[in-house]
Amino acid sequence: xxxxxxxxxxxxxxxxxxxxxxxxxxxxxxxxxxxxxxxxxxxxxxxxxxxxxxxxxxxxxxxxxxxxxxxxxxxxxxxxxxxxxxxxxxxxxxxxxxxxxxxxxxxxxxxxxxxxxxxxxxxxxxxxxxxxxxxxxxxxxxxxxxxxxxxxxxxxxxxxxxxxxxxxxxxxxxxxxxxxxxxxxxxxxxxxxxxxxxxxxxxxxxxxxxxxxxxxxxxxxxxxxxxxxxxxxxxxxxxxxxxxxxxxxxxxxxxxxxxxxxxxxxxxxxxxxxxxxxxxxxxxxxxxxxxxxxxxxx
Amino acid sequence: xxxxxxxxxxxxxxxxxxxxxxxxxxxxxxxxxxxxxxxxxxxxxxxxxxxxxxxxxxxxxxxxxxxxxxxxxxxxxxxxxxxxxxxxxxxxxxxxxxxxxxxxxxxxxxxxxxxxxxxxxxxxxxxxxxxxxxxxxxxxxxxxxxxxxxxxxxxxxxxxxxxxxxxxxxxxxxxxxxxxxxxxxxxxxxxxxxxxxxxxxxxxxxxxxxxxxxxxxxxxxxxxxxxxxxxxxxxxxxxxxxxxxxxxxxxxxxxxxxxxxxxxxxxxxxxxxxxxxxxxxxxxxxxxxxxxxxxxxxxxxxxxxxxxxxxxxxxxxxxxxxxxxxxxxxxxxxxxxxxxxxxxxxxxxxxxxxxxxxxxxxxxxxxxxxxxxxxxxxxxxxxxxxxxxxxxxxxxxxxxxxxxxxxxxxxxxxxxxxxxxxxxxxxxxxxxxxxxxxxxxxxxxxxxxxxxxxxxxxxxxxxxxxxxxxxxxxxxxxxxxxxxxxxxxxxxxxxxxxxxxxxxxxxxxxxxxxxxxxxxxxxxxxxxxxxxxxxxxxxxxxxxxxxxxxxxxxxxxxxxxxxxxxxxxxxxxxxxxxxxxxxxxxxxxxxxxxx
Numbered sequence: 001x002x003x004x005x006x007x008x009x010x011x012x013x014x015x016x017x018x019x020x021x022x023x024x025x026x027x028x029x030x031x032x033x034x035x036x037x038x039x040x041x042x043x044x045x046x047x048x049x050x051x052x053x054x055x056x057x058x059x060x061x062x063x064x065x066x067x068x069x070x071x072x073x074x075x076x077x078x079x080x081x082x083x084x085x086x087x088x089x090x091x092x093x094x095x096x097x098x099x100x101x102x103x104x105x106x107x108x109x110x111x112x113x114x115x116x117x118x119x120x121x122x123x124x125x126x127x128x129x130x131x132x133x134x135x136x137x138x139x140x141x142x143x144x145x146x147x148x149x150x151x152x153x154x155x156x157x158x159x160x161x162x163x164x165x166x167x168x169x170x171x172x173x174x175x176x177x178x179x180x181x182x183x184x185x186x187x188x189x190x191x192x193x194x195x196x197x198x199x200x201x202x203x204x205x206x207x208x209x210x211x212x213x214x215x216x217x218x219x220x221x222x223x224x225x226x227x228x229x230x231x232x233x234x235x236x237x238x239x240x241x242x243x244x245x246x247x248x249x250x251x252x253x254x255x256x257x258x259x260x261x262x263x264x265x266x267x268x269x270x271x272x273x274x275x276x277x278x279x280x281x282x283x284x285x286x287x288x289x290x291x292x293x294x295x296x297x298x
Numbered sequence: 299x300x301x302x303x304x305x306x307x308x309x310x311x312x313x314x315x316x317x318x319x320x321x322x323x324x325x326x327x328x329x330x331x332x333x334x335x336x337x338x339x340x341x342x343x344x345x346x347x348x349x350x351x352x353x354x355x356x357x358x359x360x361x362x363x364x365x366x367x368x369x370x371x372x373x374x375x376x377x378x379x380x381x382x383x384x385x386x387x388x389x390x391x392x393x394x395x396x397x398x399x400x401x402x403x404x405x406x407x408x409x410x411x412x413x414x415x416x417x418x419x420x421x422x423x424x425x426x427x428x429x430x431x432x433x434x435x436x437x438x439x440x441x442x443x444x445x446x447x448x449x450x451x452x453x454x455x456x457x458x459x460x461x462x463x464x465x466x467x468x469x470x471x472x473x474x475x476x477x478x479x480x481x482x483x484x485x486x487x488x489x490x491x492x493x494x495x496x497x498x499x500x501x502x503x504x505x506x507x508x509x510x511x512x513x514x515x516x517x518x519x520x521x522x523x524x525x526x527x528x529x530x531x532x533x534x535x536x537x538x539x540x541x542x543x544x545x546x547x548x549x550x551x552x553x554x555x556x557x558x559x560x561x562x563x564x565x566x567x568x569x570x571x572x573x574x575x576x577x578x579x580x581x582x583x584x585x586x587x588x589x590x591x592x593x594x595x596x597x598x599x600x601x602x603x604x605x606x607x608x609x610x611x612x613x614x615x616x617x618x619x620x621x622x623x624x625x626x627x628x629x630x631x632x633x634x635x636x637x638x639x640x641x642x643x644x645x646x647x648x649x650x651x652x653x654x655x656x657x658x659x660x661x662x663x664x665x666x667x668x669x670x671x672x673x674x675x676x677x678x679x680x681x682x683x684x685x686x687x688x689x690x691x692x693x694x695x696x697x698x699x700x701x702x703x704x705x706x707x708x709x710x711x712x713x714x715x716x717x718x719x720x721x722x723x724x725x726x727x728x729x730x731x732x733x734x735x736x737x738x739x740x741x742x743x744x745x746x747x748x749x750x751x752x753x754x755x756x757x758x759x760x761x762x763x764x765x766x767x768x769x770x771x772x773x774x775x776x777x778x779x780x781x782x783x784x785x786x787x788x789x790x791x792x793x794x795x796x797x798x799x800x801x802x803x804x805x806x807x808x809x810x811x812x813x814x815x816x817x818x819x820x821x822x823x824x825x826x827x828x829x830x831x832x833x834x835x836x837x838x839x840x841x842x843x844x845x846x847x848x849x850x851x852x853x854x855x856x857x858x859x860x861x862x863x864x865x866x867x868x869x870x871x872x873x874x875x876x877x878x879x880x881x882x883x884x885x886x887x888x889x890x891x892x893x
Contacts, residue, residue, distance in 0.1 A: 017722075018722075018731060018732075018733055019733055019734075019738075019739075022737065022738045046717070047720045048714075048715060048716060048717045048718070048719070048720050049715065051714045052722075053557070056725075061734070061737075063722045063724075064722055064724070064733065064734055067720065068720060069714035069715070069720055069721065069722070070721070070722030070723070070724075071557070071560060071587070071722070071723050071724075072722060072723070072724035072725060072726060072734070073553065073556070073557075073583060073587075073725055074553065074579055074580060074583050074725055077549065077550075077553040077580065077583075080545070080549070080550040080553035080554045080557065081553045081554065081556055081557035081560075082557060083543075083554050083557065084515070084517075084553070084554035084555060084556065084557025084558035084559070084560070084561075084565075085557040085558065085560060085561055085714065087515070087541060087543065087554075087558065088514070088515050088541070088557070088558035088559075088561040088562075088563040088565075089561040089562070089563075089713075089714065089715060091715065092561070092714055092715055109546055109547060109549075109550070110546065110550055112546070113545075113546040113550070268541065269536055270535065270536055270539050270540070270541055271541075275539075277561070277563075278514035278515055278539065278540075278541050278558075278563045279514070279558075279561035279562040279563040279689070279713065280562060280689060281514060281539060282512075283511070283512020283514070283564060283682045283684075284512060284679060284682060285509060285510065285512075285538055285678055285679075287679070289537060289538060289678075290510075290676070290678035290679070292537070293506065293509075293534065293676075293678070294496055294673050294676050297496035297497055297498055297502075297671075297673070297676075298326075298329070298330065298494055298495075298496045298497070298673060
């Protein structure tokens with residue numbers, strides 16, 4: 001591959017991975033992949049500057065379809081791994097991709113703490129409200145009453161609200177997209193990558209095989225872009241109120257942004273003053289450092 | 299028997315009574331005089347109350363264990379006196395606050411050194427006064443000039459201000475003077491050697507080994523008895539440019555470590571058995587993605603939450619079997635704090651070479667013990683070999699295959715950010731390019747190729763890692779086999795047996811996996827009677843040894859009550875085995891000192 005050496009600007013096509021997605025035809029994840037490729041091209045990023053980290057699930061195959069450094073890690077652990085990547089080399093642009101089960105279920109603990117720490121990551125959750133790769137079981141974001149293979153008589157648990165959860169846990173850029181609106185997705189993703197903190201975009205990405213309830217039509221009839229509503233993203237209360245609406249009208253767009261909170265690597269004392277990443281500093285410690293340590297032991 | 303000064307001081311009391319401070323002061327006084335120290339703190343998972351017994355053995359020769367005896371018992375409460383006075387032999391000292399502690403039955407020749415603390419200090423309210431007064435008595439009994447203690451107290455308390463220093467010195471002086479008037483000091487006073495020693499805990503040594511090896515990312519979740527590593531790292535991080543993170547759980551720790559290591563930073567994390575259990579899936583992921591990370595498991599008595607403040611060698615099989623699947627890993631069990639220090643740097647070079655995870659098995663005995671170390675032995679500039687790591691642009695525009703099937707199985711490892719080397723690493727099986735062969739493109743030929751490639755990486759391991767060797771008497775009637783932290787106490791048990799005319803040798807195993815099966819088989823081929831000594835119930839190491847070599851031991855000495863072996867426990871076991879008086883082949887020593 002020679003793409004990094006080109007003079008002309010990269011396009012979305014340059015971010016196509018080595019293999020084609022094996023997602024079902026019509027899967028909402030195609031749109032998010034396309035939107036992400038467009039976003040990084042428009043931002044002028046090169047593949048080697050980006051690390052795309054995922055967990056396990058249909059949507060977590062994303063790094064294989066996206067031309068950048070990638071880590072396809074364990075189920076639910078993408079945010080923990082991505083935090084390690086970003087903190088050890090803060091110069092990298094780190095994207096995290098996955099699904100609702102991966103992020104809000106098995107990885108829920110990491111979601112809470114990554115938000116609280118405001119790690120400078122862009123987290124794209126392809127939320128299809130179902131477990132797809134395991135052939136259709138209830139997910140933490142499935143609606144009450146939904147019938148799945150593991151809830152044949154209907155789901156009795158209430159779903160997580162990713163938007164209010166992210167805001168309450170401390171995420172500083174919280175948006176919602178829909179696979180049926182690529183333009184809005186590109187706006188949200190570019191804003192998320194440029195945002196210096198933990199950015200979460202929950203994306204309605206319909207599962208055309210296993211979720212018969214939350215289809216493209218279901219969302220097309222309900223989505224209402226916040227951009228048209230005069231919503232102020234600095235107002236977290238209003239953001240949460242709008243995020244709680246679901247039945248007839250479901251808002252998409254940027255719910256919340258706070259640029260005043262510093263990201264974890266910006267607060268990390270050993271990275272003060274533009275220090276190089278710990279991934280690339282010399283390993284050896286100095287004789288003076290050694291002597292100071294040993295003196296304290298005597 | 300060993301020559302020279304060899305003296306053990308035990309300080310007992312409840313948590314919250316301030317045992318650590320006199321312990322630290324004495325430790326510093328000893329090592330500054332060039333004397334060796336081996337201290338074991340028997341404690342409980344409680345912040346206030348309970349019973350703690352800190353045993354500090356000070357010796358002219360290296361102290362390889364905390365010893366068999368208590369020569370001076372400082373009782374900070376009645377409970378300590380009641381529990382341990384009976385362990386004192388002729389010539390030993392019991393130091394206590396006579397205002398509120400009464401000695402009971404005792405052996406002849408024990409010096410009962412009761413201090414009238416209120417009378418000495420004129421302050422009945424200061425609960426810590428007895429500790430400081432006792433230091434005065436101990437300094438006198440050990441034959442030290444008061445100035446030695448005075449300077450130690452000054453160093454200890456100077457951060458708290460002149461008033462604190464002078465009041466402590468006054469109380470200590472009162473204790474010293476009272477002792478001079480009433481108690482008999484040691485006939486052979488505490489010696490002095492010209493070269494002062496330093497003092498560290500095993501956890502300090504593990505952390506310093508990491509710092510010396512160039513660890514730049516350390517993360518952990520607090521868990522006894524591993525937390526000392528986190529504390530050392532946190533305290534020294536800024537000065538050394540080490541990023542230290544406390545994470546929400548050990549699953550997060552291990553995965554964050556994998557992410558950091560992937561960027562090229564040398565990365566380490568430490569936990570105990572329960573946290574290690576949570577880390578295991580990520581350990582397998584490090585093997586699959588071929589990312590080098592050091593995972594330290596400081597073993598404590600299990601299973602489950604177990605006994606958090608007690609020691610055991612119970613996690614060997616957990617380490618051997620950590621994570622699903624069949625993969626390459628290095629497992630090593632250092633033998634003491636000094637060895638742990640050096641082992642970390644050695645392990646990092648190995649895993650950077652082989653691009654695989656390593657598991658370091660320490661235990662509470664090593665990690666929370668306090669030991670002397672000659673300062674010149676603390677070499678914090680070990681060789682650092684990063685293997686086939688690519689961290690900077692080399693002008694190579696590709697194609698680059700992360701998992702290139704090379705002759706030695708080791709593929710050049712580019713880290714994110716390097717132009718021309720873009721690739722995806724995956725916990726799914728993948729081909730040379732990193733493309734998944736787990737779902738759509740399953741391929742038995744490629745799967746076999748990658749399994750064999752990863753396995754082949756360690757082909758030259760045995761040329762790089764020394765095999766254990768038999769040490770001790772030739773033509774020994776008994777050969778003692780141990781692993782990890784029992785090395786020192788076995789060596790001291792051997793000294794006792796040899797003094798009784800028993801011909802004995804030992805094999806101390808440190809590098810556990812890959813196992814030096816041929817070398818160990820050869821080493822034990824001439825053994826007349828092989829005994830295996832381990833700090834667990836089921837003989838985990840024996841079963842492993844048998845599986846790797848087919849060797850079945852002639853007998854066992856095992857301890858699993860939470861307390862570490864003392865030398866005589868092993869010597870007694872060997873004698874019993876030599877007399878063929880061990881029913882069932884397993885000798886289990888009694889723990890006499892109940893803590």
